[in-house]
Amino acid sequence: MTNSYCGKNCEECTHRDLLECPGCKEGPGGTRPCQCELARCCRDKGLPHCGECTLYSACGKLPARNAIPVERLKAQEAEKEERAKLVQKSKILGPWLWALFLLVIPSAIASFLTNHTIVQWMPSLYVPGQILNLLCAIAYGGILLRLSSESGRYRVSGICRLISAAATAALLLLPAGTEESWAFLLLLPAAVVALVGEYFEYAGHAAVTEPVSTGLSQQWERLWKWYIGMFLALMGSLVLSLLLSFVGILLALAAAIGFWVVSIIKLVYLYRTAKLFKKLPSSD
Numbered sequence: 032m033t034n035s036y037c038g039k040n041c042e043e044c045t046h047r048d049l050l051e052c053p054g055c056k057e058g059p060g061g062t063r064p065c066q067c068e069l070a071r072c073c074r075d076k077g078l079p080h081c082g083e084c085t086l087y088s089a090c091g092k093l094p095a096r097n098a099i100p101v102e103r104l105k106a107q108e109a110e111k112e113e114r115a116k117l118v119q120k121s122k123i124l125g126p127w128l129w130a131l132f133l134l135v136i137p138s139a140i141a142s143f144l145t146n147h148t149i150v151q152w153m154p155s156l157y158v159p160g161q162i163l164n165l166l167c168a169i170a171y172g173g174i175l176l177r178l179s180s181e182s183g184r185y186r187v188s189g190i191c192r193l194i195s196a197a198a199t200a201a202l203l204l205l206p207a208g209t210e211e212s213w214a215f216l217l218l219l220p221a222a223v224v225a226l227v228g229e230y231f232e233y234a235g236h237a238a239v240t241e242p243v244s245t246g247l248s249q250q251w252e253r254l255w256k257w258y259i260g261m262f263l264a265l266m267g268s269l270v271l272s273l274l275l276s277f278v279g280i281l282l283a284l285a286a287a288i289g290f291w292v293v294s295i296i297k298l299v300y301l302y303r304t305a306k307l308f309k310k311l312p313s314s315d
Contacts, residue, residue: 036073036080037096046100050107067099068092117242120181121311124239127174128305134174135298138167161203168196175232184235191228195221226262230255236304243307247300254296261289 035041035055044052055070069092073081081087143149144160172192179186198221237251264286272279 036067036078037069037093038081039096044100046104049104050100052100067103069096069099113242118311120239121308124178124181125305125309125311127178128301128308131171131174132298132301132305134167134171137163141167158203161199165196165199165203168192168199172196175235178235182235182238184231184238188228188231188235191224191231195225195228198224226259229258233258236300240304240307243311247303247307250300251304254293254300257289257296258293261286261293264289 037055039055041047041052041055046052055067069081072092073079073084076084078084081090081093084090087093141160141164144156145164150157150160169192172189172195175185175189175192179189233251233255237248240251241248264282268279268283268286270279271282
């Protein structure tokens with residue numbers, strides 16, 4: 032039993048070449064990840080082979096020793112297939128996620144043009160800024176719909192983005208002097224739809240990254256919890272402002288800063304997610 036842990040002759044193994052196995056004690060039972068249950072058992076017990084084990088005659092693992100290479104081969108084939116699927120997905124996810132990341136540039140310009148201080152200084156910039164913001168929202172929603180083939184969550188998020196864009200367009204088309212109540216009727220449902228869209232976007236990112244990077248997937252899930260926390264804080268500040276105006280203002284300020292931080296973290300995660308899938312094909 033010196034040739035292997037279980038007593039098989041490695042030279043006679045018909046699966047050795049396919050598995051690229053250097054031998055039982057050098058491969059699955061040596062320094063490499065231990066894929067053989069028998070080899071792992073001997074190594075954990077510090078035994079040179081199964082024959083030294085006190086449970087050798089009653090071992091329930093030994094009868095399956097001929098099937099172990101077959102199972103390892105099946106596992107390797109399944110891993111290769113999964114890898115091929117991920118590489119295929121990356122051809123879509125890589126460039127389109129990168130496009131989402133790059134949309135931050137025109138979105139930042141739109142935010143600048145519609146900034147209250149800037150608008151007071153140059154009112155003519157407000158409408159172009161809103162139009163640019165609308166175009167960015169439509170582009171963002173369209174890209175999410177393009178990504179829906181990789182996760183159904185992206186489809187829901189894309190639809191929500193386009194609905195929000197439609198609400199923004201409707202606000203732009205409202206004639207001057209329109210009562211604020213009409214604008215509020217558009218803004219309230221648009222905010223709810225935007226919240227739902229944000230959730231499904233984060234969930235979509237978490238779903239597509241989970242097979243490649245569990246850590247990044249979990250970070251997307253945690254980020255959504257922070258986002259909803261900031262949203263609830265903002266809603267709470269509106270209620271508090273009716274009772275304790277100073278406390279409400281402080282809570283609203285904290286929520287605004289929190290949203291700003293979450294937005295930056297989202298941008299970082301989006302960059303990492305896009306980079307992850309853009310690099311995947313070259314590593315195959």
